[in-house]
Amino acid sequence: MSNIEHANFPRAGFFRRLGAIVYDLLLAVAVYMVAGALGFGIFTALTSSGLIAMEGFEHVSDLLNATPVYKGVYQLWIAFCVGLFYVLFWSYGGQTLGMRAWRLKIQHPNGQSLSMITATARLVWSLLGIGNLWILINGDKLALQDMMTRSEVVVLSKEANQMRNWHGV
DSSP states (O other), X not given: OOOGGGGGSOBOOHHHHHHHHHHHHHHHHHHHHHHHHHXXXXXXXXXXXXXXXXXXXXXXXXXXXXOHHHHHHHHHHHHHHHHHHHHHHHHTTSOOHHHHHTTEXXXXXXXXXXXXXXXXHHHHHTGGGGGGGGGGTOTTOOOHHHHXXXXXXXXXXXXXXXXXXXXXX
């Protein structure tokens, strides 16, 4: 979907993006904790039912942390959940909650919303936020992830940011 009106907003600078990153980091920590609790609950249920043997460990957490396969799957699950948080918000509406607070929106230069594939690529290219440092040496206010996914982060007007039902258009 495309919104020509949003194509005319200016690109966001480094410090505005940094503000949104700080807000979103708090939300990402919450997602991390919920995903961790859910994953640990599932792992505990699997050990309680006997589908996963305790292998001589007294506590479930010891088994989880001492077994590389279990620990790897658990960490992958948590990373997937946190990544999904960003991908869903970026592809459905173009804003995370932190971006909404700072009046930022991710879109293609023509105002089109990002697909889930493009949002996923953007997540990878952001290098855990380090890609934003490119803005400091790039005069076009484009981060590494912006250039690699042909997208941009724009600063919305107060009116455009207040639209409650635009869902990415």
